[in-house]
Amino acid sequence: MIRPSNTLDTPSILQLHRAAFGEAEGDSVANLVRLLYQDSSAKPWVSLVKEIESKLIGHILFTPVSVKTQSQPYRGFMLSPLAIVPDFQKQGFGSELIECGLNEVQQAQADFAVVYGNPDYYGRAGFVREHRIEAPQKLARPYGWQAMEFKEGLLEKLYGKLLCPRSFDAPEYW
Numbered sequence: 264m265i266r267p268s269n270t271l272d273t274p275s276i277l278q279l280h281r282a283a284f285g286e287a288e289g290d291s292v293a294n295l296v297r298l299l300y301q302d303s304s305a306k307p308w309v310s311l312v313k314e315i316e317s318k319l320i321g322h323i324l325f326t327p328v329s330v331k332t333q334s335q336p337y338r339g340f341m342l343s344p345l346a347i348v349p350d351f352q353k354q355g356f357g358s359e360l361i362e363c364g365l366n367e368v369q370q371a372q373a374d375f376a377v378v379y380g381n382p383d384y385y386g387r388a389g390f391v392r393e394h395r396i397e398a399p400q401k402l403a404r405p406y407g408w409q410a411m412e413f414k415e416g417l418l419e420k421l422y423g424k425l426l427c428p429r430s431f432d433a434p435e436y437w
């Protein structure tokens with residue numbers, strides 16, 4: 264089952280990210296999620312959990328972002344983070360959460376989505392590297408900076424710096 268998360272899920276969600284991202288990154292990602300849940304500029308988010316036999320095995324979070332172009336502002340969502348606990352990886356659950364989340368953000372009338380991750384993985388969901396949205400911070404791995412349009416042709420005219428929730432301000436996330 265995939266459902267929106269609620270505040271009672273937060274401890275399990277943080278634990279799930281620690282387990283999935285491991286010793287090197289787990290605490291940092293869990294901390295980011297904790298900060299985002301307290302961040303008014305991260306609302307309204309789309310936060311979905313995958314549950315199997317009452318256990319949370321996956322989580323995806325999309326937070327609102329925007330790009331102000333000369334003609335008009337565009338509204339989007341940033342996918343970050345996504346995690347599936349190790350025992351349940353490579354069974355399609357991550358892809359399922361991405362698909363459900365993208366449906367939700369499209370229903371929220373978003374114009375586009377962005378993600379910073381492995382293009383081999385996110386490319387399968389339709390994210391592309393060919394776009395001109397500028398990341399909010401200097402990227403350690405520019406190759407992973409991807410976008411998806413929800414209106415045909417949008418990425419061709421969408422250029423400018425991405426404005427994102429304050430919790431993403433730390434350079435360690437980029």
Ligand SMILES: CC(C)(COP(=O)(O)OP(=O)(O)OC[C@H]1O[C@@H](n2cnc3c(N)ncnc32)[C@H](O)[C@@H]1OP(=O)(O)O)[C@@H](O)C(=O)NCCC(=O)NCCS
Pocket residue numbers: 283284344345346347348351352353354355356357358359379380381383384
């Ligand atoms: C990345 C992650 C969310 C994928 O979830 P998942 O449920 O295991 O993935 P799916 O079952 O939907 O897809 C599996 C496929 O994606 C590939 N894949 C998984 N993670 C990948 C990655 N980081 N880069 C490239 N390919 C990846 C697998 O090799 C597999 O390929 P195959 O179908 O050819 O065998 C999960 O592995 C995870 O939580 N990893 C640790 C946290 C993390 O890295 N999150 C993403 C940060 S951007």
